[in-house]
Amino acid sequence: MDSARQMVIAGISVEVLRKDIKNLHVGVYPPAGRVRVAAPLLLDDEAVRLAVISRLGWIRRQQAAFHQQERQSPREYVSGESHYFRGRRYRIEVVERRGPASIAFRNNTVLTMHAPPGADAERRAELLDLWYRNQLRAEIPGLLHKWLPKVGVLAPDVRIKKLKTLWGSCNPEAGRVWLNLELIKKPYSCLEFILVHELVHLIERHHNERFLAIMDRVMPSWRSYREDLNRAPLAHSEWDY
Numbered sequence: 001m002d003s004a005r006q007m008v009i010a011g012i013s014v015e016v017l018r019k020d021i022k023n024l025h026v027g028v029y030p031p032a033g034r035v036r037v038a039a040p041l042l043l044d045d046e047a048v049r050l051a052v053i054s055r056l057g058w059i060r061r062q063q064a065a066f067h068q069q070e071r072q073s074p075r076e077y078v079s080g081e082s083h084y085f086r087g088r089r090y091r092i093e094v095v096e097r098r099g100p101a102s103i104a105f106r107n108n109t110v111l112t113m114h115a116p117p118g119a120d121a122e123r124r125a126e127l128l129d130l131w132y133r134n135q136l137r138a139e140i141p142g143l144l145h146k147w148l149p150k151v152g153v154l155a156p157d158v159r160i161k162k163l164k165t166l167w168g169s170c171n172p173e174a175g176r177v178w179l180n181l182e183l184i185k186k187p188y189s190c191l192e193f194i195l196v197h198e199l200v201h202l203i204e205r206h207h208n209e210r211f212l213a214i215m216d217r218v219m220p221s222w223r224s225y226r227e228d229l230n231r232a233p234l235a236h237s238e239w240d241y
């Protein structure tokens with residue numbers, strides 16, 4: 001049976017949820033940077049306390065990133081605004097034009113959006129999201145061609161989703177992997193890391209020794225890619241206990 005309660009650890013209020021799981025997970029969630037720990041049923045409070053203390057630096061960085069994100073003004077999708085693609089910053093240039101909407105690189109710092117006259121911020125946001133989705137979808141066949149033989153997985157079903165708290169997710173029974181749409185905004189190595197991480201989960205569900213051994217063999221630099229992602233304000237912890 002699951003039960004949740006609050007603990008104060010190093011001055012931080014932490015929600016501790018006991019579950020029938022093998023590994024301890026720490027998550028920091030937007031918008032306020034709430035900290036939640038999912039702990040195995042048999043792990044005692046002292047072990048939970050130590051696990052949180054050992055991750056304080058990471059927890060504080062995540063919270064700081066959320067606070068900064070909070071202070072950012074909402075996106076308006078107007079000319080001059082910055083948006084990211086594959087880890088690079090682009091300014092968007094909105095050109096109103098009749099006919100089909102489109103987005104294209106003007107050069108390596110500017111993205112031009114051709115939008116129907118009168119398209120509001122919501123419509124322009126949809127256009128950009130759709131473009132991001134198409135860009136990410138176009139990468140998947142090449143990435144699978146590269147990584148499936150290395151990981152040793154056959155033809156998974158890879159889908160794209162907007163996820164609030166995860167970079168990726170998977171369902172081993174269905175052989176299905178979800179990638180967060182946000183990954184197309186990150187450096188390419190981060191996208192590859194999450195895809196490989198989820199592909200490895202199709203073979204090994206838990207973040208155990210076997211999982212780490214496969215990751216180390218297939219993608220020896222994965223820890224540095226994880227660091228890059230952890231600096232970005234989207235919380236998912238992959239800590240093992």
Ligand SMILES: [Zn+2]
Nearest residue numbers: 197201207238
């Ligand atoms: Zn995982």
